[in-house]
Amino acid sequence: MTAQSVSLVTGASRGIGRAIAIELARLGHVVLVNYHTRRDAADEVVETIHAAGGHAVCVQGDVARHADRERLIARAIECGGRLDVLVNNAGITSPGRKDLLAATEEGWDQVFATNLKGPFFLAQLAARRMIADIAAGTIESGKIINISSISSYALSTDRADYCMAKAGMAAMTGLLAARLADERITVFEICPGVIATDMTEAAQHKYDKLLADGLAPLRRWGTPEDVAQAVGVIVSGAFPYSTGERINVDGGFHIRRL
Numbered sequence: 001m002t003a004q005s006v007s008l009v010t011g012a013s014r015g016i017g018r019a020i021a022i023e024l025a026r027l028g029h030v031v032l033v034n035y036h037t038r039r040d041a042a043d044e045v046v047e048t049i050h051a052a053g054g055h056a057v058c059v060q061g062d063v064a065r066h067a068d069r070e071r072l073i074a075r076a077i078e079c080g081g082r083l084d085v086l087v088n089n090a091g092i093t094s095p096g097r098k099d100l101l102a103a104t105e106e107g108w109d110q111v112f113a114t115n116l117k118g119p120f121f122l123a124q125l126a127a128r129r130m131i132a133d134i135a136a137g138t139i140e141s142g143k144i145i146n147i148s149s150i151s152s153y154a155l156s157t158d159r160a161d162y163c164m165a166k167a168g169m170a171a172m173t174g175l176l177a178a179r180l181a182d183e184r185i186t187v188f189e190i191c192p193g194v195i196a197t198d199m200t201e202a203a204q205h206k207y208d209k210l211l212a213d214g215l216a217p218l219r220r221w222g223t224p225e226d227v228a229q230a231v232g233v234i235v236s237g238a239f240p241y242s243t244g245e246r247i248n249v250d251g252g253f254h255i256r257r258l
Helices: 015-026 039-051 066-080 105-135 160-183 201-212 224-235
Strands: 006-009 030-035 055-060 085-088 142-147 185-192 245-249
Touching: 006 015, 006 066, 015 030, 015 039, 015 055, 015 085, 015 142, 015 224, 030 039, 030 066, 039 055, 055 066, 066 105, 085 105, 105 142, 105 160, 105 185, 142 160, 142 224, 160 185, 185 224, 224 245
Parallel strands: 006 030, 006 085, 030 055, 085 142, 142 185, 185 245
Antiparallel strands: none
């Protein structure tokens, strides 16, 4: 059994998840790099971590599937004998970005399964394991970090399912934080703003202009590393008297201005 902390990062083969996995490895964690379909990209993340002297392993799994969620937790225990941190990062955008009057049940089910149902039940499994590890003295405390979005409150009518799922994640964070406080597990929500990833690449020109015009007070794109650093600060124990907290990594987008 390793004395190193063990972190599971879902959707870690690219973008924000990739940066989070690399940051947690830099902090000395054994990192499980979860991917759904892109094994090649996940392998590259693991190789990057190993080259820097860290420890990581790939683990395939679709967070929307019950059996895969159970396998992710089992693999974490197999690799490190414990589970200290879960980062619920995996998510998909709204299929086809349909107007809400044209949205389909199939798209709704797909988005909610991946962006809300999956993270909730994975957090449930992770919490149960953390409670057992704390009782056994294997770990002192646990952390669950949910990567949400400014879309949880900044609405897009062509992504109704995505916005509602992310809003649900905010409620989920509070619920988990309240339930798990006595178990020595703290829960946080991180809301990224406009982040430069392959998911936002198609809208680059749109956001270039919006950011230049002051969409966010800090007039630049966010980076995956900006989000990863926020995760690193939480995991480092910098907020010992906080739980259920939302941390905006959005360049100040959330500030109401006239």
